[in-house]
Amino acid sequence: MSKLFFISDIHGSLYYLKKVLEIYESEKADYIIILGDELYHGARNPLPKDYNPKEVAELLNTYKNKIIAVRGNCDSEVDEMVLEYPMMAPYSIVLYNGRRLFLTHGHIYDRDKLPNLSSGDAIIYGHIHVPLAEKQNNIFVINPGSITFPKEGNPNSYGILENNIFKIKGLEGNVIKEISFSE
Template identity: 30%
Template sequence: MGLEWSEQSTMKIVVLSDTHMPKKAKHLPSIMVKDLETADYIIHAGDWQTTEFFHELKQYAPIIGVTGNVDSPELKTLLDKKEILRAGDFKIGVVHGHGTGKTTERRAVDTFMMDEVDCIVYGHSHIPVKKESNGILLFNPGSPTDKRRQKDFSYGILTIGGKIEAEHIYFDDKS
C-alpha cells in the first residue's frame, strides 16, 4: 500500500472527493480543470462513482485514490479503501471516511491510528475542513460537483515543499 513521489522540491497536488460523476455532473468544473492541467499529482478521497471517471482524471496527472461508499464494484477492484502517499518528506493518508458510529472525521483519523502520517485527506461529508489535530493536518476538500448544504462547491490544493500547505478553492458554478 502507498505510493511515493519525491522527484522535485515543490509539488502541487489537486485534492478531490465526492465527485459522484456522472450522476452529479457530466463534466469536470472548468475552474478545476485549470488546476488539474498543472497538477503534479491528484488525490481523490472516494465516491468517484465509475471507472470511466477514474480513467478521465488519470489523463491529467498520476492519481492516488480510494473507494467510497457509492463506488462501483469495478472501482473497488482498482482501488483500496486506504492509501498512504509519500510526498517529499511527508506522508499523506487518504481515506473516504464512511462507516458507522463516530463522526466522519473521527473515522478518518482512526483509520491511520497505527500509521505515522503528517496529513489525512478524507471525504464523505462534502464539508470542507482544514485544521490541525495532534500535529496532523486534517483536510477534506468538500465536493466540486455536489455541495449539498454548503454555500459553494470546492476542492483543494496541497502544496508540498519544506512543509504542507493546504487551501480550498471555492466556486459557485460547477460548469
C-alpha cells in the same frame, strides 16, 4: 516538491469533472488525488448535473498516469473494470516532505476515528462534502469538500497542496480554508 490536486465526490457529474480538470490544468499540479465516490450518485443524492458515469470514466482514464485514488462508499468493483487505475483500496499513504498523508474517503476513517498516525501527519478525506482544515492533537485533518454536491452552504470545492500549504478553493479560485504544515 510535487504539487498535489485533491478532489472528492464527483458522483458521476461530467459537468463538474470537466470544470475541475480545467482547473487542474491551469493549477499545473503534478498529481490528482481522488478521495472516492467517482462514478455513481448514490441513493441519498439526487442525479447530479450532466450525470454520465461512462463518460466520467473515459475522461478520468485520460489522466490515469496522474491519478492516485481510494474507494468511496458509492464505489464498487465494477468501477475498477472501467477505470484504468487502481481505486478500490480503502486508503492510500503518500509521503510528502517528511510526513505521511493518509488518504481515504471518510466513511471508515475521519476526524472522529483517526488511523494510527504520527505527530505532524495528515488525514485527508472526503465523504461529508464539507471543507475542513484543522489540527487535532498535532494531526492535520483535511477535507477538500465536494466538487459536485457541497453541503452546509459551502461552494463546490477542491484542494491544492503546495509548499507545505494546503488550500481548499472554490471552483472560481477563491480560498475557502487554508492550513500550513509548518504550524
